[in-house]
Amino acid sequence: MDVKRIPLHDIHKNLGAKMMPFAGFEMPVRYSSDKEEHFCVRDGVGVFDVSHMGEFMVRGAGALDLIQKVTSNDASKIVDDQAQYSCLPNDTGGIVDDLIVYRMGEEEYMLVVNASNIEKDWNWIQSKNTDGVEMEDVSDDIVLLAVQGPKAAETLQKLTEVDLSSVGFYKFTKGMLAGAEMIISGTGYTGSGGFELYIPKEHGITVWEKVFEAGAEFDIKPIGLGARDTLRLEKGFCLYGNDITDTTSPLEAGLGWITKFTKEFTNSENLKKQKEEGVTRKLVGFEMKEKGIPRQGYKLLNDEGEEIGEVTSGTISPCLEKGVGMGYVKKEFATVDIEIKVEVRNKQLGARVVRPPFVK
Amino acid sequence: MNFPTDLKYTKDHEWVKVDGDTATIGITEFAQNELGDIVFVEIETEGENLQEGDVFGTIEAVKTVSDLFMPITGEVTEINSGLEDNPEIVNSDPYGDGWMIKIKFDGSTDDFLSAEAYQKLLGE
Numbered sequence: 001m002d003v004k005r006i007p008l009h010d011i012h013k014n015l016g017a018k019m020m021p022f023a024g025f026e027m028p029v030r031y032s033s034d035k036e037e038h039f040c041v042r043d044g045v046g047v048f049d050v051s052h053m054g055e056f057m058v059r060g061a062g063a064l065d066l067i068q069k070v071t072s073n074d075a076s077k078i079v080d081d082q083a084q085y086s087c088l089p090n091d092t093g094g095i096v097d098d099l100i101v102y103r104m105g106e107e108e109y110m111l112v113v114n115a116s117n118i119e120k121d122w123n124w125i126q127s128k129n130t131d132g133v134e135m136e137d138v139s140d141d142i143v144l145l146a147v148q149g150p151k152a153a154e155t156l157q158k159l160t161e162v163d164l165s166s167v168g169f170y171k172f173t174k175g176m177l178a179g180a181e182m183i184i185s186g187t188g189y190t191g192s193g194g195f196e197l198y199i200p201k202e203h204g205i206t207v208w209e210k211v212f213e214a215g216a217e218f219d220i221k222p223i224g225l226g227a228r229d230t231l232r233l234e235k236g237f238c239l240y241g242n243d244i245t246d247t248t249s250p251l252e253a254g255l256g257w258i259t260k261f262t263k264e265f266t267n268s269e270n271l272k273k274q275k276e277e278g279v280t281r282k283l284v285g286f287e288m289k290e291k292g293i294p295r296q297g298y299k300l301l302n303d304e305g306e307e308i309g310e311v312t313s314g315t316i317s318p319c320l321e322k323g324v325g326m327g328y329v330k331k332e333f334a335t336v337d338i339e340i341k342v343e344v345r346n347k348q349l350g351a352r353v354v355r356p357p358f359v360k
Numbered sequence: 361m362n363f364p365t366d367l368k369y370t371k372d373h374e375w376v377k378v379d380g381d382t383a384t385i386g387i388t389e390f391a392q393n394e395l396g397d398i399v400f401v402e403i404e405t406e407g408e409n410l411q412e413g414d415v416f417g418t419i420e421a422v423k424t425v426s427d428l429f430m431p432i433t434g435e436v437t438e439i440n441s442g443l444e445d446n447p448e449i450v451n452s453d454p455y456g457d458g459w460m461i462k463i464k465f466d467g468s469t470d471d472f473l474s475a476e477a478y479q480k481l482l483g484e
Contacts, residue, residue: 018394033451034422035397226396226423293400293420316399316422345418 006051007143007201008208015222022225023116025052030224037227038318041192045151045215046223047208054118054139055198056111056125062133063109067101070128072250072271074260078103083170083187086258087250088124089266093274094246095253097121098238100187102172110183110198114240128266143204145197147211148223148231152194155215160184167195178210179203189228191235191357230315233324236285236356242296243283243312243326251275252328253283281309282334285356288323292342292349299343300327300351308333311342317358323351324358361389363479364455368472370431371481375455378469385431386459387419387450390482395421398450401443403428403461405436416461419450431472434465 003021012019017028028049031037040046058067067075073086082103088096097117102110113121118139129135147156153164162175162184172185180203185196199207212220229239238244238253250259251274261272288294294314302308314325325342333340336355341348367375373391377384392398403417410416410430417428417439439461443449450458473481 029423030396033397230422291400293425295425316420318422 004052006049007204008049008051011205011208012049012222017222017224020225023052023114025115027052028222028224030226031222034224034226034230035318037221037223038230040219040221041149041190041223041227041231042319043150044218045147045149045155045194045220046227047211047215047220048146048148048223048225048228049143049208050146050196050228051143051201051204052115053144054113054115054121054137055142055144056113056122057134057136057138058109058111059134059136060107062131063107066125066129066131066133067109067111068263069265070125071099071101072255072260072265072268073101073258074262075101075103075109076263080105081172083172083185084258085170087244087255088121089250089259089268089271090124090246091267092246093249093267093270095240095244095248095250096124096246098240098244098255102183102185104174116241141201143199143201143207145199145204145208145211146188146190146194147197147215148188148190148194149192151215151218151220155211155218155220156184156195156197158214159210164195178207180207182207189237190231191237191359192231229313230318233313233315233326234317234319234357234359236326236358238283238326239313248283248328249274249279252279252281278331280331281328282331283312283326283328284334284353285324285326285358286340286342286351286353287320287358288325288342289339289350289352291323292344292347293323294325294327294342294344294351300329300333301341301343301348302333303339303341305341305348308340319359325351326356329353361393362455363388363475365475367455367475368469369475369478369481370429370472372429372431374429374431376431376469376472378472381466382437382462382464383432383434383469384459384462386454387428388478389454392451392454392458395419395424395426397422398447401440401447401450401460403436403439403443405461406439407436409433409435412467428460430463432463432465432467432469434463434467436461437464438462
């Protein structure tokens with residue numbers, strides 16, 4: 001597969017970023033140190049270029065109906081300038097992708113999807129688009145910067161007349177910032193607060209530069225995908241491809257809160273049945289009790305050393321300075337405080353099931 | 361990047377400081393930079409006789425885990441216990457306090473790379 005470049009590619013190169021192919025794009029993985037970047041976001045403000053993400057516009061009278069049909073959350077509950085976390089269930093019990101649904105107006109929505117799934121999602125939604133609702137893939141036209149951390153609002157407020165305190169969590173607005181018209185969204189993937197800016201790509205470089213000028217007093221830094229992963233994992237946010245996949249159900253993944261049976265959607269009947277009968281495995285969080293770092297694919301064991309599941313995401317938590325992870329286990333082990341083991345190379349190391357977020 | 365000329369290097373991005381029939385082994389500046397923040401060095405082969413290419417330990421960074429390989433057949437005579445509590449020394453001082461093991465070997469060190477050859481390998 002050809003590896004695509006994001007519009008600000010050269011900026012990242014010049015900043016000394018280590019670039020690596022990720023989801024079909026050459027992406028900045030680290031600029032200085034994963035830990036340093038992690039703490040920069042937790043304690044101050046950092047900027048991620050996540051322009052690899054996909055954006056689809058859905059427009060017209062049938063827009064909401066189509067979205068209701070393909071997503072698990074109830075998109076009729078959101079109002080203009082509000083966003084909603086949701087997922088696209090498949091026909092066989094799994095998940096095509098997770099996404100954010102933005103309502104720009106009664107007949108205009110934006111779907112933000114994972115970079116690795118742009119083509120898959122597009123084809124999937126089109127296959128369900130029997131009423132010919134207008135869809136447009138604008139992924140290549142947008143620079144998406146996530147400005148995250150406790151100092152994000154103060155940084156960005158210098159660059160806009162929009163009162164950012166009025167843009168709440170999962171709210172958004174269209175407005176001018178750093179001289180460009182953009183979508184300013186109270187979303188992110190770090191659990192440290194902040195905003196995501198959907199910028200027409202021709203303004204990407206200017207906005208990037210102005211954000212760094214505005215954040216200089218807070219020691220703002222560019223943040224790579226490495227720290228993005230440790231930040232999201234400390235908060236227990238699922239990553240598509242790891243914690244949720246084509247074969248994991250939203251209910252198993254603990255995404256019951258975005259699986260609303262107030263409406264019909266893809267595979268809703270079977271999922272409803274699964275909810276009533278109960279799932280047989282569940283995604284849990286766990287903390288290492290011994291020195292060791294869980295990694296994707298490691299086995300999870302019970303006290304007797306019998307396999308009970310597998311790690312889907314794992315890392316050392318920079319904030320807690322210990323290994324944390326998520327993984328699917330048989331439901332009898334999906335109980336907070338239960339002791340399990342993680343097979344790390346040739347050793348069985350003790351761990352304890354906890355309820356994420358790992359870092360409050 | 362710094363590649364001291366008094367050291368020898370391997371294709372596995374390790375350095376070897378040969379002193380008679382003993383040698384000190386660590387990872388190169390390039391290797392630590394590729395791995396990122398090193399958070400855990402696990403070496404449990406002290407006293408063992410290992411073959412060239414055998415895994416003598418494991419190094420864990422925030423994002424990745426990597427095996428450490430014996431550059432030459434020999435006995436692991438000493439491990440750097442300082443890495444247990446301060447694994448980040450490998451990032452800050454890979455050729456000094458960040459050394460991994462000392463070995464006693466008998467065999468040829470001809471296959472090791474010079475600093476110049478190693479840099480060429482890295483394409484620098």
